[in-house]
Amino acid sequence: MHTILPFLLAMIAAVVLLEMWAARLRIAYPILLVVAGLLISFIPGLPAVKVDPDLIFFIFLPPLLFEASWTVSFKEMLKWWRIISSFAFLVVFFTALSVAVVANHYLPGFSLALGFLLGGIVSPPDAVSTGAITEFVKIPRATSAILEGESLLNDASSLIIFRFALVAVGTGQFFWQQAAGTFVWMIIGGAGIGLLLAWFFVQAHKRLPTTASSDIALTLIEPYLMYWLAERLHCSGVLAVVSGGLFMSARRLTFLSSSSRLSGYSVWDSLVFILNGIVFLIIGLELPEIVEGLRSQGTPLHTAIGYGVLITGVLIAARIISSYVAMVATFIFRPSVAPRLRNRAFLTPLLLGWTGMRGVVSLAAALAIPVALDDGRPFPHRNLILFITFIVILLTLVVQGLTLPFLIRRFRPFDGLATDDRDRDILVKIRDDLKNHTHDFLASRVDPEHREKLLKMWEERSKTTEGSGMDEKKKALFLELLDSQRRFLSELNSDPDIDEGVIRAQLYRIDLEEERLKVN
Incomplete structure (x- = not known):
C-alpha cells in the first residue's frame, strides 16, 4: 500500500x-x-x-x-x-x-x-x-x-x-x-x-x-x-x-x-x-x-x-x-x-x-x-x-x-x-424573449407604481456580479421570477430549431443568479 x-x-x-x-x-x-x-x-x-x-x-x-x-x-x-x-x-x-x-x-x-x-x-x-x-x-x-x-x-x-x-x-x-x-x-x-x-x-x-x-x-x-x-x-x-x-x-x-x-x-x-x-x-x-x-x-x-x-x-x-x-x-x-x-x-x-x-x-x-x-x-x-x-x-x-x-x-x-451566425441569432432572440417574459411576469404581480423600479433593480443585478441587499419580500418575488424563467426556457426547448446547449447555458446563468440572491 x-x-x-x-x-x-x-x-x-x-x-x-x-x-x-x-x-x-x-x-x-x-x-x-x-x-x-x-x-x-x-x-x-x-x-x-x-x-x-x-x-x-x-x-x-x-x-x-x-x-x-x-x-x-x-x-x-x-x-x-x-x-x-x-x-x-x-x-x-x-x-x-x-x-x-x-x-x-x-x-x-x-x-x-x-x-x-x-x-x-x-x-x-x-x-x-x-x-x-x-x-x-x-x-x-x-x-x-x-x-x-x-x-x-x-x-x-x-x-x-x-x-x-x-x-x-x-x-x-x-x-x-x-x-x-x-x-x-x-x-x-x-x-x-x-x-x-x-x-x-x-x-x-x-x-x-x-x-x-x-x-x-x-x-x-x-x-x-x-x-x-x-x-x-x-x-x-x-x-x-x-x-x-x-x-x-x-x-x-x-x-x-x-x-x-x-x-x-x-x-x-x-x-x-x-x-x-x-x-x-x-x-x-x-x-x-x-x-x-x-x-x-x-x-x-x-x-x-x-x-x-x-x-x-x-x-x-x-x-x-x-x-x-x-x-x-x-x-x-x-x-x-x-x-x-x-x-x-x-x-x-x-x-x-x-x-x-x-x-x-x-x-x-x-x-x-x-x-x-x-x-x-x-x-x-x-x-x-x-x-x-x-x-x-x-x-x-x-x-x-x-x-x-x-x-x-x-x-x-x-x-x-453557417452555424455560428445562426446560433448567435438564436441566442439574441432567446435573451430578448426572456427579457419580455420578465417584464410580463412583473407586470402581472406588481402595481405600475413599483414596477419600473423593480425592473431597473433587476437589470442592474444582471449586469454586475456583486450582490445588492434587498428585503425578504423582493427576494421572494425575484426567486419566483427565476422559477418562471426556467419554465419559460423549458418550453422554448421544445422548439427543434433551438440548440439545447444555448438553453442550458441560460439555465446555468439563472442558477447562478438564484445563488446570489440566497446569499445576499
Whole structure:
C-alpha cells in the first residue's frame, strides 16, 4: 500500500500536468496521456501495472457513461436517432464482421469466433477521445450530436458482441436462437432497469430532505447501482446507466436545487477528468506487460505490430464506408434533414469516418478476456489480442487524433452551414424573449407604481456580479421570477430549431443568479 499510494498520487499529478501541456500545445489530452504512459512504463523501478478488468468496467465505466448522458443533447439525439442507431448497432456489427473476416483470413490460428471477439473489442469509438479532439475545431451541432449519441450506445452493442463471441470461443458452438433471445433481453432489460431505478432515484431526491452535498453523493452512487443490478440480472449495464442517465438529465430541474446543480457540475467535471486521465495513462503503462506475454508465446514483435496496423486499417475503412452509406441513406429517406453541404458533401462522411478513435471500453474488454478456458487450456491468442488492441488504440489516437483537426481546418466541410451566425441569432432572440417574459411576469404581480423600479433593480443585478441587499419580500418575488424563467426556457426547448446547449447555458446563468440572491 505504501508503494502503490504514492504511485497513484503521482499518476493523478501527471494527468493534471499533461492536460495543461496538451492545452498549451492545442492537442487532445488523451493522445499525450497514452504516449506519456508508454514512455513512463520504461522507467526502471516502477511497480508493474496489472489492471483488473472489473476495475475498468465497474469503477471507471459507470460514472463516465452517466456523466456523458447528462451532457448530451437528448433532443438532438431524437432528431438524428436513425443515423445514431445505425452507427451504434449496425455499423458496430459491420465493423466486427469485417475484423472477423480479415482476422480469420490473415492471422494464423484465428477462427471466426476469435475474429468476432477481436472485432467486438475494437469496434466502439471512444467518446472522450472524440470530444477532446473536436474541442479544438468548430463542428455543427448535428454532427456533434451524432458522435455523442453514437458513443453512448455503441459500447453496449460492442460488449454484447464480445460476450457472445467469448461464449463461442469457449464452447466451440453458437446457437442463434438462444443468442437472439439473450440479445433482446440484454437490450430491453438493461434499458428498463435503468429507467426504473432512475425514476426511483428522482423520487428519492424529491422526497428526502437532501442538501447539495447529499444530492451530489447520491448521484455518485446511482450509476454504480444501475450498472451492478443490470449486470446481476444478465442485462446490459451500459444501457442501464445510459438510459437512466438520460431520464434523470431530462428532469434535472424538477428534483435538483440550483445549489445541487452548480456544485454537481464542478464535482463531476473534476471526477470524470481524473478517471479519464488515469485510464488513458494506464493504457500506455500496460504495454510492457502485454509485450512480455507476446514474447512468451513466440510471436515476433514486428509481426504483431503488422497485425495491429492491418486491423486498424480495417476499422478505419469500415467506418468510412459506413459513413458514406449513412449519408446516401439520409439523402434518400430523409432529405428534409439531410445536411446541406453543397459541393463538399463527399467530405463530411470521410471526416465522420475519421473520428473513430478507440479508448477505454476497448482496453477494458481486452483485459476481460480470461487467462484460461473452462477446461483449463490457455485462452487462444490472448496476448496477441491484447497487443493488437493496444496498437489500435495508439494508432487511432495518435494518427487520427492529430490529423482530424487539421483536416477539418484544411478542407472546411462545414462552411456551408453557417452555424455560428445562426446560433448567435438564436441566442439574441432567446435573451430578448426572456427579457419580455420578465417584464410580463412583473407586470402581472406588481402595481405600475413599483414596477419600473423593480425592473431597473433587476437589470442592474444582471449586469454586475456583486450582490445588492434587498428585503425578504423582493427576494421572494425575484426567486419566483427565476422559477418562471426556467419554465419559460423549458418550453422554448421544445422548439427543434433551438440548440439545447444555448438553453442550458441560460439555465446555468439563472442558477447562478438564484445563488446570489440566497446569499445576499
